[in-house]
Amino acid sequence: MRLVTFRQNDKTRIGIQTHEGIIDLSIAAPDLPTNMLSFLEAGTSAMQAAQSVENSNIHHSMDEVRLQCPITVPPMILAIGLNYRLHAEETGATLPKVPLVFTKQQTCANGPFDDIHAPPESAFLDYEGELGIVIGKKARRIKKTDAEDYIAGYCIVNDVSLRDWQARGAPASFTMGKSWDTHGPMGPAIVTKEEVGDPHQLNLKTWVNGELRQNSSTNDLIFNCFEIIEFISTALTLQPGTVIPTGTPSGVAAAMEPPAWLSPGDIVKVEIENLGFIENKVVAEPI
Numbered sequence: 001m002r003l004v005t006f007r008q009n010d011k012t013r014i015g016i017q018t019h020e021g022i023i024d025l026s027i028a029a030p031d032l033p034t035n036m037l038s039f040l041e042a043g044t045s046a047m048q049a050a051q052s053v054e055n056s057n058i059h060h061s062m063d064e065v066r067l068q069c070p071i072t073v074p075p076m077i078l079a080i081g082l083n084y085r086l087h088a089e090e091t092g093a094t095l096p097k098v099p100l101v102f103t104k105q106q107t108c109a110n111g112p113f114d115d116i117h118a119p120p121e122s123a124f125l126d127y128e129g130e131l132g133i134v135i136g137k138k139a140r141r142i143k144k145t146d147a148e149d150y151i152a153g154y155c156i157v158n159d160v161s162l163r164d165w166q167a168r169g170a171p172a173s174f175t176m177g178k179s180w181d182t183h184g185p186m187g188p189a190i191v192t193k194e195e196v197g198d199p200h201q202l203n204l205k206t207w208v209n210g211e212l213r214q215n216s217s218t219n220d221l222i223f224n225c226f227e228i229i230e231f232i233s234t235a236l237t238l239q240p241g242t243v244i245p246t247g248t249p250s251g252v253a254a255a256m257e258p259p260a261w262l263s264p265g266d267i268v269k270v271e272i273e274n275l276g277f278i279e280n281k282v283v284a285e286p287i
Contacts, residue, residue, distance in 0.1 A: 001016055001050065001051060001054055001153075001191075001192045001194075001195060002016060002017040002018070002189035002190070002191050002192075002195065002276075003015075003016060003017075003036065003039075003050070003070065003153065003189055003190040003191075003192070004016070004017045004022065004067055004068075004070060004187075004188065004189045004190075005035070005036050005067070005068040005069065005070050005071070005072060006022055006060070006065040006066065006067050006068060007065065007066045007068055008060055008064055008065045008066075012035070012068060012072075013025070013026045013034055014026075014032075014033075014034060014035060014036050014039055015059070015060075016028075016050060016053070016054050017062075017067075017188075017189050018054075018058065020058045020061075021058040021059070021060055021061045021062055021064075022058065022059060022060040022061075022062070022064075022065055023053060023054065023056050023057075023058060023059060024059035024060060025039075025050060025053070027059050028053040028056045028059070029049050029050060029052075029053050031049070032046055032049055032050065033046065035072070036070055036071045036072070036190070036241070037071055037072070037073070037074075037075070037240070037241045040071075040134075040135075040136055040137075040152055040240040040241050041240045041241070043136075043137060043240075044137075047136075047152070047192075066111075066113070067111065067112050067113060067187055067188050067189075068111050068187075069109045069110060069111045069112070069114075069185075069186055069187060070134070070155055070186065070187050070188075070189060070190045071109070071134070071190075071241045071243065072109065073106050073107075073109060074106050074109055074241050074242060074243045075106070075239040075240075075241050075242055076103070076106070076238070076239065076242040076243070077103065077104040077105070077106060077108070077109070077184060077242075077243050077244075077245070078101055078102075078103060078104075078232060078238075078242060078243075078244050079101070079102055079103070079104050079130075079159055079174075079178070079244070079245040079247075080099050080100060080101060080102075080223070080228060080244065080245065080246050080247045081096075081100040081101075081102060081174060081247065082095075082096055082100050082222075082247065083096075083099065083100070083221055083222050083223055083246055083247025083248075084216065084220045084221060084222065084247055084248065084249040084250065085220050085222055086216065086220055086249060086250035087247070087248055087249050087250045087251075087252070088222070089250070090250045090251075090252075090255040091254075091255065095222060096222065096223075098223075098231060099223045099227070099228050099231050099232070101231075101232060102174035102175055102178070103174075103175050103179070104159065104175070104178050104179050104183075104184055104245070105175065105179035107179070107181060108160075108178070108179045108180060108181060108182065108183045108184035109184045109186065109243075110182045110183070110184050110185040110186070110280070111185065111187065112156070112185060112186065112187030112188040112278035112279070112280075113187075113188075113278065113279055113280065114182065114185065114280060115182065115280060115281050115282070115283045116158075116160055116182050116183065116185065116262070116268065116280045116281070116282045116283070117180070117181060117182040117183075117282075117283060117284070117285035117286075118262065118263060118264050118282050118283065118284055118285060119162070119180060119285045120284075120285065120287065121162075121165075122162040122164050122165055123261060123263075124162055124163040124164045124165075124254075124259075124261055125160070125161075125162060125253075125261050125262040125263070125282065126160070126161045126162075126163055126252055126253045126254050126261065126262065127158055127160060127161075127206060127208065127213070127252065127253065127262060127268050127270075128158065128159035128160070128161060128245075128248035128252060129156070129157075129158060129204055129205070129206035129214050129248055129249070129270035129271075129272075130156070130157045130158070130159050130204075130245040130246055130247060130248050130270075131154060131156070131157070131199065131202065131204065131218055131225075131245070131246045131272055131275075132154060132155045132156065132157035132186055132243050132244065132245045132246070133151055133154060133199075133225050133228070133229070133243070133244040133246060134151065134152045134153050134154065134155055134190050134241070134242075134243055134244075135150060135151065135152065135229075135238045135239065135240055135241065135242040135243075135244070136150060136151055136152030136153070136240055137150055137152075137240055138237055138238065138239060138240065139229060139233045139237065139238040140233050140236075140237045140238070141233055141234055142229055142230055142233045143230055144224075144226040144227050144229070144230040145226070147225070147226035147227075147229035147230055148193065148225075148226060150229060150238070151193060151225070151229075152190060152192065152240070153190040153191050153192040153193060153195075153196065154190070154191055154193075154196050154199055154275060155186050155187055155188075155189065155190050155191065155243070155275065156186060156187060156188070156270050156271075156272050156275050156276070156277065156278050157184065157185070157186045157243065157245040157270075158184070158185045158186070158206075158268060158270050158278060158280065159178060159183075159184070159245050159248060160178070160180070160182075160183035160184065160185070161177050161178050161183070162177045162178075162180060162183075163177065163254050164177075165177040165180075166178060181285075182285075185278050185280045186243065186278065187278050188275075188276050188277070188278055189275075189276065191274065191275050191276075195274065196274050196275065197274060199218060199224075199225050200218050200219055200221060200224050200225070201217065201218065201219055202217065202218045202272050202273040202274060202275070203215075203216075203217050203272070203273040204216050204217065204218060204249060204270075204271070204272050204273075205270070205271045205272075206251065206268065206269065206270045206271075207267075207268070207269045207271075208253075208260070208262065208266055208267070208268055208269075209266055209267055210267075213251045213252075213253070213260075214248070214249050214250065214251035214252070214270075215249075215251065216249030216250065216251070217249075218246075220249060221246065221247065222247075225244075225246060228244060228246060229244070232244070262282050263282060264282050264283050264284045265281075265282065265283075266281070266282040267279060267280070267281050267282075268280050268281075268282065
């Protein structure tokens with residue numbers, strides 16, 4: 001099942017995306033919450049109610065709607081750095097012994113096809129195509145063997161980064177380099193576990209202006225999705241709707257010679273097997 005947040009006729013609702021279009025859950029299952037975060041917080045009963053109508057008639061064609069960030073304001077975005085072996089190698093970093101966790105602020109969340117702002121304060125704008133875990137229920141001290149039960153589904157995330165701001169300070173501040181407004185495009189849907197299959201065997205590709213920059217697989221992850229949940233939930237409670245971008249593979253702009261930074265006019269497309277793609281244009285930030 002592909003759960004989406006969409007806008008149509010100036011109204012934002014949630015639905016199920018199919019090959020033919022959108023099943024509007026406000027019509028097909030009117031007792032369900034009308035925003036994704038409340039839907040996830042409603043738990044198993046809400047998910048089962050949605051599954052019971054996923055073969056309903058289509059209410060909207062894709063031309064009639066615009067997909068939004070699946071969770072407009074995620075309660076937390078807890079990202080993982082240096083989590084692909086080849087990416088760690090291209091940066092010259094030692095392989096981490098535990099997941100490197102940092103926070104992207106929730107205000108950076110952006111739609112799957114919305115613009116990425118290039119701010120005037122930096123020219124070092126980079127992309128990072130990533131698999132995102134979406135938490136489906138409260139999770140604390142969860143063992144990796146049980147972690148899948150706490151996952152609602154997966155989405156694509158572009159962990160957009162300003163490399164100079166990321167490197168500022170001692171130690172460096174990933175949060176300040178990765179939390180700028182619009183720098184967290186995600187979507188196009190929350191794809192539930194049964195449709196994704198093995199999350200550790202998915203092809204991941206990123207293009208800039210049609211040029212393939214990242215071409216990898218989630219089988220290169222150092223810490224898998226379940227290990228990440230075990231590690232983070234040891235210290236804090238993961239809330240429904242929390243998004244965990246799991247790290248980016250090799251091929252980022254910063255590692256190129258010379259670095260191929262993003263600039264206004266560029267189009268960044270991230271595609272992950274079984275999830276679809278997101279595509280965002282870089283524009284100068286309106287000031």
